[in-house]
Every structure is written in C-alpha cells, then in structure tokens.
Amino acid sequence: MNIVIVEDEIKIRNGLSRLLSSYDEHQVIAKAKNGKEGIDAIISLRPDLVFTDIKMPEMDGLQMLEQLKDEGIGCHSVILTGYAEFDYAKRALNCGADDYLLKPITVDAVDKVLSDISKKIIKEATKIDANPSSYIRAIITGALDNTEENLKIAERIFELLPGYSLSFVRGYSPNGRFSYDALEEKFRDYKGLYISEDRKDLFLIIDKSTSRYKSNEDISAMLNRRLPVISELKESIWYISNIPTIEKLKDIALSSDKKLLVSQMINKKIIIENEVSEIAENDYKYNPEIEKVIERILVKGDKKNWDEWSENFINDILGKGYNPSSIRQLYMNLSNYIMQLSVKIWPEKGRQLRELESVEKISKAKVLYELKECLDEQASIIYTNETSRDDIHNYTILRAIAYIRENYANKISQEDVANYLSITPEYLSTLFHREMNKTFSVFVNEFRVSHAKRLLKGSDLKIYEIAEQVGFTDTKYFNRVFKDIEGISPKEFRER
16 A cells, blocks of 8 residues: 655654555655645545654644545545544544554554455455446555456456457656546556556556457557657656466566666667566675765855756666666665765754655655655755754645756746656646745746856856846846846846
C-alpha cells in the first residue's frame, strides 16, 4: 500500500515512517505535519491509506478527513490519538476512518490495522464487478496474495484462455503525463491497463496468444513507433517482461521498479527483460574528489554553477552501463556528504535538510532524473535565504519552486507547473496566494529579475541578451517588470 502520514510530532512521524517502511509491501510516499499539508499530499498523491493524528496545529486530523470527504476524495484512514474519549473515535468513523490507534502505538496494533485494511483493499479489487485496472492496482501495491482463489479471479478478470502467453509492460513518466483519456485508445490490444494516481506509472498486461503482438520485441517495436509522436509518451521509459503464469505477475510487478534505472544505464527508453541481465556489472568507482568540487560550488554560492555541475554529472553517467545499484549508492554518498557539510558550515540548514529525508527518496527513485532532483533539492535549501525559507511549508509549493528554478529561463506558465504537479491551475494559484502571499506570475517575475540583477552586475551581456537568458522574450516587457520590482530600469541598476 502507498501510505501518507500526517502527524505534527516529528519523532512519532519519523518513527511510524520507519516502521511502515520496514514492510516490503508498504511504502510511505509522503509525510505532513498538519492537516493542511496532509490535504495537499493526499490530493496530489492519492494514497491507499492515511495515518493521521487528531490534535495538530492549523488543521486537525478530523477536520482534514471531513474536508476530504466533502470533496469526494476517498482513501482508507487510521486516526492516531492520545485521547481515549469515545467522541473522537465516533467522529473519526463518521468521517470515514477505518480505525483508530491510541498512542503510544504498538507494533502489534499497526500489524493488525495494516492486515485489516489490506483485506478491505483485496475485497474491493476482487469483487464480482472488479475490473482489470483495480486488480492490477491491488497487485502492484502488494495487497493481493497469490492464493488459488485470487489466481482464479485473475484469470476471470483478464479473460484468459488456456495456453495464454502474457507480457508485463511497465511505463514510467517522470513528469506525470500518463492519462486514461489520452492513452486508452493508443493501447487497445491489452487485457489490463492501470495508471497510477500521480500519473507517473503505467502498467499493461498483454496476452500475446490473442493479440496482434506475438513477442516482447513486437511490443517494443510498437512503443518505439509511438514514443516520438504521442506527447504523453515522449519523456517516458519502459520495461517489458514475460509473465510465465499469472501467479508470477505480483513478483514481476513489484520488482519492476528496479529495472527502470537499468534502461538509462544503457541509454535506452525501452528495455526487455533479457537485456537487463546483459548489463555489465560495472560498478561506479566513487572518487572523493567529487566532494571537494561540491564543497567549492556550494560555498561559492553560485546556483548557476550548481545547476551546470549537476546536469553535467548526470550526463556523464547516462549510457555508461554502470551497475544501477552503484549509481544509487553514489547519490546516497553525495547526499550524506552535503548533509555533513551543511552541519559544519550552515548549521541552521541542518534541520531543513533532515526533513527532506533525501536518502530515503534516493532509495525509492526510479530514474536518474529523480536521483539528480534529490541533490538539487538539498542544494536549493542551502541557496535559499533562511528568512524566506521559513515561510514555505507546503510540499506542493516546494515542488513548484523547484520546477521554476529548473525552467525559469524557458517560457513557463501556471498551467505547465500545474500539469507537472498533477493538480489544477486554480488549485496551484490558491496555494501560491496562501503560502507565498503573492501570485504565481509575480513570483516567477521576481525570480527572473533576481537572476537578471546578477547578470547585470557580473557580466558584459547586453540587456536584451540578459532578458532572453532569464526567460523574457520581449525586452520592453523585461524593462517594465524590472522597474516595477526594483524601482529603476535595468540600465540604471547596472550603472549604479
């Protein structure tokens, strides 16, 4: 199951996260310290289960569940509380909570709750009118056991005939571009299609004994034809595997996460299972000199230098055939080094970096870009002024700002960022007003002007060239925005 934890006490939040993450079949995908942050994470990620405290600042757990219920967002939930009053439990159940746990939480109590909710999910996935999509969802979340009864249900749901020959197809879109509306017509020849709630993962079951595709190579050729011409697929990567029997589907689906990084090690967007075993066990040799480079860049305080180094570093890894495990370990080592460096040089940043839990994110990253993003996120904390950083608590806004940092030099709109975050533009606008006390466009313009000021003082570029470099296509508009923000024109700023 995918799980979100909403709890204001950091020790309980992190302790419960470690406990839940110790189960192979469960994954903590987000943590929040109040109901407002919890709603943002739940709307964005659509977890299977939410553990939430009752008493929290800004918005308590019951208010959060009531709002989710009013908005028609359904997920299983468990209340955490140190209060044994029946009224709390009754309100929680009225809000749709499945159960409640009294603090201090015991391992046995968590075991029972997870078992009970897993059974509910299985029941939902295997009911008579269940469809292939819900069944695949139960499989890939690890909720469905390979009992004889469940396997028979799978054969019925997928309408498998004797002698079936199945392929498992996993697609991953780092930018969350998959959607049923766009892709159902493009993949008509399948037994089951499931797209995750964050629109990053796509799972297909194809029966080669009844479809036009008779081999994994046929499926790969079909994807190769479609990836360049279907916008939702252009940035995606894919893994294709045989399913000897329906009983093996669960193991293949759960292990496919680790196969996606392999494709980037050999610089291919589509990889077939037999190609995974062909990758050379060529471990990346860790060079401590990298740490000195990182220290120089971070201490110098030039974000542009960091962006260039980060991009070049990952490009040097791409396609080199390294063992993916060694690359993951490389990024863990670098992440730990940045943490140690911050404690030594910028002690006030340590708490913020710890809350990112970068090593945990690196362990779950599926593609190179996500590994890179973890280090970039740490660097952005160091580069951000403490005073402005303290006011930013919203996880979705942090992701939006990271996207703006990455793309400010290009033409970006509120719709672009909302699509990246898998939320509506209106909701993103609301978040900016609430968390930043300014509009999206004002924030982007201020961000671009801050970069323009450095270029005006630190380079000989012409003003129109600076305008283009920071994302303005119209020099007159750049001059007007700059003067609105700084009170003087770019030319006057440079001459001061």
